[in-house]
Amino acid sequence: AQKITQTQPGMFVQEKEAVTLDCTYDTSDQSYGLFWYKQPSSGEMIFLIYQGSYDEQNATEGRYSLNFQKARKSANLVISASQLGDSAMYFCAMREGLILTGGGNKLTFGTGTQLKVEL
Amino acid sequence: EAGVTQFPSHSVIEKGQTVTLRCDPISGHDNLYWYRRVMGKEIKFLLHFVKESKQDESGMPNNRFLAERTGGTYSTLKVQPAELEDSGVYFCASSHGLAGGPKRSDTQYFGPGTRLTVL
Numbered sequence: 001a002q003k004i005t006q007t008q009p010g011m012f013v014q015e016k017e018a019v020t021l022d023c024t025y026d027t028s029d030q031s032y033g034l035f036w037y038k039q040p041s042s043g044e045m046i047f048l049i050y051q052g053s054y055d056e057q058n059a060t061e062g063r064y065s066l067n068f069q070k071a072r073k074s075a076n077l078v079i080s081a082s083q084l085g086d087s088a089m090y091f092c093a094m095r096e097g098l099i100l101t102g103g104g105n106k107l108t109f110g111t112g113t114q115l116k117v118e119l
Numbered sequence: 120e121a122g123v124t125q126f127p128s129h130s131v132i133e134k135g136q137t138v139t140l141r142c143d144p145i146s147g148h149d150n151l152y153w154y155r156r157v158m159g160k161e162i163k164f165l166l167h168f169v170k171e172s173k174q175d176e177s178g179m180p181n182n183r184f185l186a187e188r189t190g191g192t193y194s195t196l197k198v199q200p201a202e203l204e205d206s207g208v209y210f211c212a213s214s215h216g217l218a219g220g221p222k223r224s225d226t227q228y229f230g231p232g233t234r235l236t237v238l
Binding site: 004033035037042043044045046047050052091093095105106107108109110111112 | 152154160161162163164167175177178208210212224225226227228229230231232234
């Protein structure tokens with residue numbers, strides 16, 4: 001079963017508008033972390049935002065916020081006031097379990113959403 | 120602070136040849152991860168080092184892939200002999216590790232990737 005599902009292969013948004021990128025996940029762990037990364041056409045993966053399963057408040061980082069609905073197992077990324085530079089591929093990822101004593105756990109990624117910001 | 124670096128950025132080789140990819144993590148990061156994205160598929164975990172030790176190599180596809188991290192600094196990923204299906208983008212990521220307790224994010228920061236083409 002797919003653990004991270006991103007159902008929107010492509011999205012368009014007008015500049016200055018807000019956009020929501022969907023992400024649902026599947027895990028039986030009580031402890032997990034959810035990440036969003038941005039990959040522009042240049043190819044590098046840029047960390048955007050993190051939400052821990054125990055965090056009671058939705059994470060926010062500047063124009064990025066994470067709409068975390070634990071019961072629905074969704075972790076949607078909201079980008080406010082879209083800019084042309086936001087055009088990129090966006091990946092949702094999950095780390096299951098607590099951080100091991102020896103270090104972190106592997107990330108499981110979704111297939112990504114290609115966002116295009118238009119004038 | 121320098122980010123994760125990878126070398127080379129691109130590599131084109133023929134089937135049967137050997138290729139070695141290098142990753143330099145962020146200074147002070149104990150955890151180092153390798154991931155791969157094959158065309159059209161999601162990003163998949165390959166393996167995880169904690170310092171010089173392999174913590175998890177469950178994602179390594181077969182014994183043609185050999186990863187090392189001598190001295191717990193940079194890492195190499197060798198593919199020998201390369202096959203057509205090995206083509207893709209190989210990402211390296213690093214994270215800090217133990218600091219902050221088991222519920223910390225331990226965010227993984229990615230390098231720009233190495234695009235490998237096997238002809």
